[in-house]
Amino acid sequence: MSAAPVRAEQAPAPPPPRGPLSTAVLAQLRGEPVARPDVRAADPYGDDLQLALYCCYELHYRGFAGVDDDREWDPALLTLRRELEQAFLAALRADVAPGTDVAGEVEALLVEPVDAVGVSHHLRRDGERWQLREYVAHRSIYHLKEADPQAWVIPRLSGPAKAALVTVEHDEYGGGDPDRMHSRLFADMMAELGLSDSYGAYLDAVPAATLAEVNFMSLCGLHRSLRGALVGQVAVVELTSSPGSDRLVRAMRRLGCGPAAIGFYAEHVEADAVHEQIIRRGVLDPLLAAEPALAADVVFGIRASLLLADRLSDLLLDHWGRGESTLRAPLPAAADR
Numbered sequence: 001m002s003a004a005p006v007r008a009e010q011a012p013a014p015p016p017p018r019g020p021l022s023t024a025v026l027a028q029l030r031g032e033p034v035a036r037p038d039v040r041a042a043d044p045y046g047d048d049l050q051l052a053l054y055c056c057y058e059l060h061y062r063g064f065a066g067v068d069d070d071r072e073w074d075p076a077l078l079t080l081r082r083e084l085e086q087a088f089l090a091a092l093r094a095d096v097a098p099g100t101d102v103a104g105e106v107e108a109l110l111v112e113p114v115d116a117v118g119v120s121h122h123l124r125r126d127g128e129r130w131q132l133r134e135y136v137a138h139r140s141i142y143h144l145k146e147a148d149p150q151a152w153v154i155p156r157l158s159g160p161a162k163a164a165l166v167t168v169e170h171d172e173y174g175g176g177d178p179d180r181m182h183s184r185l186f187a188d189m190m191a192e193l194g195l196s197d198s199y200g201a202y203l204d205a206v207p208a209a210t211l212a213e214v215n216f217m218s219l220c221g222l223h224r225s226l227r228g229a230l231v232g233q234v235a236v237v238e239l240t241s242s243p244g245s246d247r248l249v250r251a252m253r254r255l256g257c258g259p260a261a262i263g264f265y266a267e268h269v270e271a272d273a274v275h276e277q278i279i280r281r282g283v284l285d286p287l288l289a290a291e292p293a294l295a296a297d298v299v300f301g302i303r304a305s306l307l308l309a310d311r312l313s314d315l316l317l318d319h320w321g322r323g324e325s326t327l328r329a330p331l332p333a334a335a336d337r
Contacts, residue, residue, distance in 0.1 A: 009062065009199055010065065010198070010199075011062045011063045011064050011065045011067075011199075011200075012062070012064060012065065012198070012199055012200030012201070012203060013064065013065050013066070013200075014026055014029060014055070014064045014065070014066070014067065015051065015055070015203045015204040016204060017048075017051070018047040018048045018051050019042070019046075019047065019048025019049075019051075019052075020037040020038075020042075020048065021037050021039065021042055021048045021049050021051075021052040021084065022047075022048050022049075022051040022052040022055065023037075024036070024037045024052070024080065025052040025055045025056060025077070025080065026055060028071070028074065028076055028077050028080070029055065029059075029064060029067045029071055029077075030066075030067070031068070031071075036080070037080075039080075039083040039084060039086075039087050040087070042087065044087045044088050044090070044091035045088075045091060045208055045209070045212060045311070046208050047207065047208040049084055049087060049088065049208075050088075050208040050211040050212050050215060051208070051211060052080075052084055053081065053084045053085065053088060053211075053215050053219075054203075054211045054214065054215055056077060056080070056081040056084065057081075057215060057218040057219075057222070058200075059071055059072040059077075060072060060218070060222065061145055061148060062145070062199055062200070085219055088212075088215065088216075088219065089219065092216070092300075092304045092307070093300070095307060096300060096303040096304050096307055097303065098296060098299070098300065099296070099299040099303070100295040100296050100299060101295075101299065102284060102288060102295050102298050102299060102302075105232075105298075105299055105302045105303070106235065106239065106280060106284070109235070109236060109239040109240055109302070110239060110276075112243060117317070118244070118313050118317075119135060119313050119316050119317065120244040120245075120247040120248050120251070121247060122317060122320070123135065123247070123248060123251040124247040124248070124250045124251045124254070127251055127255075127320075128255075129255050130331070131316075131320050132193070132251065132252070132255060132257075133193050133194070133195060133331055134316075134325065134326050134327055134331060135316065136189065136190060136193055136195060137195060137202045137205060137206070137327060137331060138202075138206055138210045138312070138316070138326070138327075139186075140186065140190060140195075140197075140201070140202055141200075141202065141203065141206055141210055141211065141214050142213065142214045142217070143182065143183060143186040143264075144183050144186060144187060144197075144199050144200075145183060145199070146172060146181075146182045146183045146186065147169050147172035147173060147182065147183075149214070149217035149218050149220075149221045149230075150165075150169065150172075150217065150221060150230065150233075150234055151169055151221070152218075152221030152222055152230070153165070153220070153221055153227050153230045153231065153234075154166060154169065156224050156227040157227065157231075157283075157287065158290070159286060159290065160282060160286035161231075161282070161283045161284075161286045161287040161290070163282075164278050164279075164281075164282025164283045164286075165231075165234070165279075165282075165283050167278055167282070168234075168238065168275050168278055168279065168283075171271055171274075171275065180267075182264070182267065182268075185263055185264040185267055186264050188260045188261075188263065188264070189260060189261045189262075189263065189264045189265075191260070192257065192258050192260040192261040193257070193261055195331070202327070204328065204329070205327040205328050205329045205331075206327065206328070207315065207326070207327070207328060209308070209311045209312040209315050210312060212308050212311070212312075213305075213308045213309065213312060216233065216304060216305065216308055217230070217233055220233060220301060226297065226301075227294070227297070228287075228291075228294035228295075228296075228297025228298045228300075228301065229297045229298070229300050229301030229304070230301060231283060231284065231287060231294075231298055231301060232297065232298040232299065232300065232301020232302040232303075232304075232305065233301045233302070233304075233305045234279060234283070235279050235280075235283075235284060235298070235301075235302060236301075236302050236305040236306060236309075237272075237305075238272050238275040238276050238278075238279045239276050239279065239280070241268050241272040241275075242268065242269050242270075242272040242273045242276065245265040245266070245268035245269045245272065246265075246269045248265040249262055249265045249266050249269060252265070284298070
């Protein structure tokens, strides 16, 4: 067990708004009266809606500095959050083909095309250090609270599926060692790469596509009706993470990164190879045996997760291909530790 001193994590400052929806949410966080914005006019994948939704969800995690914890259950905020969720969910359902063949989806996740492209492929082959640092900044929005969104689904499951998912979550939280928590390993990597490891440090820098991936996890985790979709999201992560993590380890070694930077993804190469079997046999099989009607939701969770991941990947590769930053505010140059 760690002998390091325990220090409370400070909540991040609320971010600047990006439009009328996030302006309304942030005003309500401060307890200020505000006119109800028209959610129907917003782009469901856009910066304004995604930031507004992220801020609503963050009240269920670390909160924001200067915001009363009781805002978590503020009726006006919950009403607005529901409208934001419905717009986001409607867009995803319109863009994702329905299906019920979970076994087919799982098999597809386990096979990588020979000509596969993506961020980890780019970084392994010829990515530059500044691109790696940007990618880590993007991923920090989730990985500094890694496994927290998925933890919401535990009480919504039962029997073998619950027990198996808890096994995976236990590993994500370091098997009881706080220094081995995956969020801690990610923070160590950020520090090694000369990035701020403070929770939420890059919230204002990341675009909507980054927020949307994390928002989908929170959306599914906080709604019992979407428990099957969250299990599908977990399946995508655990069944595809190991090869991608291996490519990122290779990328970091090629770029001369130190062991603290490499450690996070090296951990996932081994851990997620084991988690793949647990999710397939221990979670999905008993869950669908007990509740076969959830198959459509599991498929939706898989396909929606892949859609959102592809949107972010396309954005990163498009900008990097032009030599441009993928962040709203480029990272300052920093010497790695």
